[in-house]
Amino acid sequence: MSTNIATEIHVDAPAEAVGALLCDGPGWRDWCRGLYFLDPLVVGRSARMRVKAGPLATPMRVKVASCGDGEVRWTGGIPGVFFGNHWLRWEPGPGGEGTIVRHGEEFDGALARLMFPLLRRQLEPLYQQINRDLRSALS
Numbered sequence: 073m074s075t076n077i078a079t080e081i082h083v084d085a086p087a088e089a090v091g092a093l094l095c096d097g098p099g100w101r102d103w104c105r106g107l108y109f110l111d112p113l114v115v116g117r118s119a120r121m122r123v124k125a126g127p128l129a130t131p132m133r134v135k136v137a138s139c140g141d142g143e144v145r146w147t148g149g150i151p152g153v154f155f156g157n158h159w160l161r162w163e164p165g166p167g168g169e170g171t172i173v174r175h176g177e178e179f180d181g182a183l184a185r186l187m188f189p190l191l192r193r194q195l196e197p198l199y200q201q202i203n204r205d206l207r208s209a210l211s
Contacts, residue, residue, distance in 0.1 A: 075188045077196050078176035081203035083162075085210035087142070087171045090162045093209060095139045097121075103209035106202045113139045119146065125194045134158070154183040173206065175199050 083090055093099065097109030097119055110120040113136045122129040134148040142162055149155035158177040165172050176199065179188060 075179040075184055076176060077192060077199060078174065079196070079199045079203055080172065080174050081207055082165055082170055083173055083207045083210050084170045087162050087164050089210055090171045090173060090206070091140060091142070091144075093206065094144045094160055094162070104202055104205045106198045106205065113144065113146075115139055121146075123198075125198050149181065149184075152181050154181045154187075155179065156184075173203065175203055 093103070095113055097111055097113040101108040105124065107121055107123045110122070111118075113119055115136050115138060118133050118135050121132050121134060123132055124130075132148060134146040137145040137147055137157075139145075143159060145157065145159040147155070147157050156177050156179050160173060160175045162171050162173045164170075177195065179185075179191065184191070
């Protein structure tokens with residue numbers, strides 16, 4: 073069973089603008105309803121964030137794996153039990169029109185495989201909402 077969630081959206085903004093918005097961790101609070109960061113996104117450091125996959129904002133701490141050059145990515149969890157690798161990747165759209173943003177997460181671990189059907193039902197709509205919020209923020 074695949075334990076990946078993947079979404080995609082076209083944004084009518086240059087890739088540089090998409091990257092600037094996505095790499096501004098605390099700025100997410102201004103445009104994103106689904107999650108936001110309390111700390112700057114610094115590669116190799118941890119960042120506090122809040123995820124709203126329901127009525128409450130769940131606090132989390134993640135490690136920033138990349139931020140820039142077409143990708144922002146963070147990881148978190150307990151390897152072997154429940155571990156997530158969350159990413160947003162962007163590149164210029166076909167013919168240089170706008171930007172394609174691919175957004176998803178890969179889950180690993182025994183608990184992740186067991187819980188994945190529930191995770192997909194909760195998180196896929198959240199990621200799609202984040203994509204729409206991103207497009208709105210850049211239009």
